Amino acid sequence: MSEWLEKQLPKLVLAPSFVAILIFVYGFIGWTAWVSFTKSKLLPRYDIVGLIQYDRLFVSPRWDVAFSNLFIFGFLFIVISMLLGLLLAILLDQKIRTEGIIRTIYLYPMALSLIVTGTAWKWILNPGLGLEAMIRSWGWESFSFNWLVDPNMAIYTVVIAGIWQASGFVMALFLAGLRSVDDEIIKAAQVDGIPKWRIYLSIILPSMAAIFLSAFIVLAHLSIKSFDLVIALTGGGPGYATDLPATYMYTMAFSRGDIGQAASSAMIMMAVVFAIVVPYLYSELRAKND
Amino acid sequence: MTKLNSKYADSGYIQKLILRSLLFLLLGIFAVYYLMPLFIMVTTSLKSLEEIRTGSLIDLPREVTFTAWKTAWSGACTGIQCEGLRPFFWNSVLLAVPAVFISTLIGALNGYVIAQWRFKGANLIFSLMLFGCFIPFQVVLLPMARVLGIINLAGSISGLVFVHVIYGIGFTTLFFRNYYVSIPVELVKAAKIDGANFFRIFISIFLPLSLPIIVVTVIWQFTQIWNDFLFGVSFSEAGTQPVTVALNNIVNSTTGVKEYNVDMAAAIIAALPTLLVYVVAGKYFIRGLTAGSVKG
Numbered sequence: 001m002s003e004w005l006e007k008q009l010p011k012l013v014l015a016p017s018f019v020a021i022l023i024f025v026y027g028f029i030g031w032t033a034w035v036s037f038t039k040s041k042l043l044p045r046y047d048i049v050g051l052i053q054y055d056r057l058f059v060s061p062r063w064d065v066a067f068s069n070l071f072i073f074g075f076l077f078i079v080i081s082m083l084l085g086l087l088l089a090i091l092l093d094q095k096i097r098t099e100g101i102i103r104t105i106y107l108y109p110m111a112l113s114l115i116v117t118g119t120a121w122k123w124i125l126n127p128g129l130g131l132e133a134m135i136r137s138w139g140w141e142s143f144s145f146n147w148l149v150d151p152n153m154a155i156y157t158v159v160i161a162g163i164w165q166a167s168g169f170v171m172a173l174f175l176a177g178l179r180s181v182d183d184e185i186i187k188a189a190q191v192d193g194i195p196k197w198r199i200y201l202s203i204i205l206p207s208m209a210a211i212f213l214s215a216f217i218v219l220a221h222l223s224i225k226s227f228d229l230v231i232a233l234t235g236g237g238p239g240y241a242t243d244l245p246a247t248y249m250y251t252m253a254f255s256r257g258d259i260g261q262a263a264s265s266a267m268i269m270m271a272v273v274f275a276i277v278v279p280y281l282y283s284e285l286r287a288k289n290d
Numbered sequence: 291m292t293k294l295n296s297k298y299a300d301s302g303y304i305q306k307l308i309l310r311s312l313l314f315l316l317l318g319i320f321a322v323y324y325l326m327p328l329f330i331m332v333t334t335s336l337k338s339l340e341e342i343r344t345g346s347l348i349d350l351p352r353e354v355t356f357t358a359w360k361t362a363w364s365g366a367c368t369g370i371q372c373e374g375l376r377p378f379f380w381n382s383v384l385l386a387v388p389a390v391f392i393s394t395l396i397g398a399l400n401g402y403v404i405a406q407w408r409f410k411g412a413n414l415i416f417s418l419m420l421f422g423c424f425i426p427f428q429v430v431l432l433p434m435a436r437v438l439g440i441i442n443l444a445g446s447i448s449g450l451v452f453v454h455v456i457y458g459i460g461f462t463t464l465f466f467r468n469y470y471v472s473i474p475v476e477l478v479k480a481a482k483i484d485g486a487n488f489f490r491i492f493i494s495i496f497l498p499l500s501l502p503i504i505v506v507t508v509i510w511q512f513t514q515i516w517n518d519f520l521f522g523v524s525f526s527e528a529g530t531q532p533v534t535v536a537l538n539n540i541v542n543s544t545t546g547v548k549e550y551n552v553d554m555a556a557a558i559i560a561a562l563p564t565l566l567v568y569v570v571a572g573k574y575f576i577r578g579l580t581a582g583s584v585k586g
Contacts, residue, residue, distance in 0.1 A: 123334065
């Protein structure tokens with residue numbers, strides 16, 4: 001008996017986590033998927049009626065705004081963070097003695113809560129007393145920077161704060177990548193008199209494809225999950241101009257009491273993550289097992 | 291000839307000097323960009339409201355006052371309650387400490403099993419856990435709210451601990467599994483021959499080797515849980531809210547005049563623990579970030 005127990009012990013230790021993941025991740029996804037096919041309102045109902053919630057979702061102007069915002073925000077956030085992170089990594093890779101301090105400065109926003117970041121930028125970008133007022137007081141009376149309260153521009157303030165938070169992290173990823181490139185090849189290229197920018201463009205960057213992919217996955221994932229930043233910075237406003245799927249889902253679930261809409265919007269978020277992450281995880285796990 | 295050479299070297303030297311200065315100028319500009327919001331937060335929190343209204347955003351405070359800090363800590367309104375951040379700060383501590391401890395312990399055991407006691411299906415279980423790290427949590431919010439109600443943990447700090455442990459397991463397991471996988475399996479075999487059992491091997495061989503990964507995991511989990519807002523705002527009630535939720539309530543509280551200095555002081559207070567961890571153990575913080583993103 002005790003020998004059997006000893007043999008099964010590893011499985012028994014892993015079992016509770018396995019069961020927990022099955023229930024709280026996969027079971028819950030299943031529950032949400034199920035409810036998204038019902039007429040649930042304030043309380044969940046379990047009789048499936050088809051795609052009615054998705055129909056409602058796709059004709060809702062508010063969801064339309066939230067979903068297009070995801071792409072505006074996601075695209076700008078990912079592209080600019082990657083470019084800025086790459087630039088900073090290359091600048092820092094030039095054998096700088098104070099690299100440690102500079103790296104610490106560039107990366108610290110990543111340690112902050114997005115609520116803190118949102119609060120700080122909300123203050124800086126507020127038109128009355130913030131950046132706008134400051135530049136006006138310098139003599140440029142007609143200067144205007146009121147994106148925070150402009151429905152057409154407010155989503156870009158989320159981009160600004162998001163980039164500030166995450167670009168240092170991308171830099172850290174790229175810096176690690178730059179450091180892992182084989183020194184011998186670079187030295188050989190230098191001996192051949194190839195200019196530095198060409199070395200970066202044709203040798204170093206192509207060898208970092210995996211890091212680019214990782215950075216993309218992390219940033220894409222961050223942008224889909226972005227919730228705190230919008231809540232703290234704009235509260236989804238003005239109106240619902242800066243809604244993202246994450247805030248839409250939350251509003252439906254906890255303030256509107258529309259569980260069906262909450263579930264279906266959560267499933268769309270899930271589908272977007274799925275489309276990005278699954279191919280990546282699959283290739284990663286396969287590469288490891290080979 | 292020699293004259294020509296030295297002249298050539300000189301212009302090369304000057305060019306290098308210019309490039310270097312340009313490099314440092316750029317690095318400096320970016321340093322200012324990243325530091326500016328923190329600088330503005332600190333200076334704003336030390337100004338009086340009067341000075342904020344009349345002065346400019348980046349002015350240093352003419353008169354340093356700590357009243358905003360005092361209000362943020364023990365007097366600001368987070369709704370109908372006006373006790374400042376203090377009670378919520380302790381909520382976050384009461385929430386983060388057990389959640390970090392439990393999820394790290396579970397992750398260590400899981401990683402140990404998956405990396406060293408391989409059995410059929412272990413890799414599948416690992417993949418399932420890994421995928422769990424990536425789901426948008428919105429997809430589990432509704433059923434979790436119901437389950438917390440059913441098991442009588444709704445609105446309680448224990449309920450939040452439970453939620454953070456469940457959704458932290460994926461990452462903690464990943465960290466420990468990747469760390470233990472590089473330890474040769476012969477070690478376990480030899481220990482088994484010597485008569486050591488499963489837990490004995492874990493406690494006397496693996497745990498002592500694990501300090502670096504424990505530090506990485508604890509920092510990662512602490513940062514995640516302290517900074518969490520989504521679970522906090524979804525699963526807590528008036529008295530049990532974590533500090534991030536309280537901060538957001540203070541900033542968006544509509545009663546009375548807008549006290550920007552109090553908002554900034556509150557934001558800094560909410561950020562202090564994770565900032566402190568970052569400053570003290572930045573190396574491990576970065577390692578966790580990169581390990582959490584570059585799988586394997």
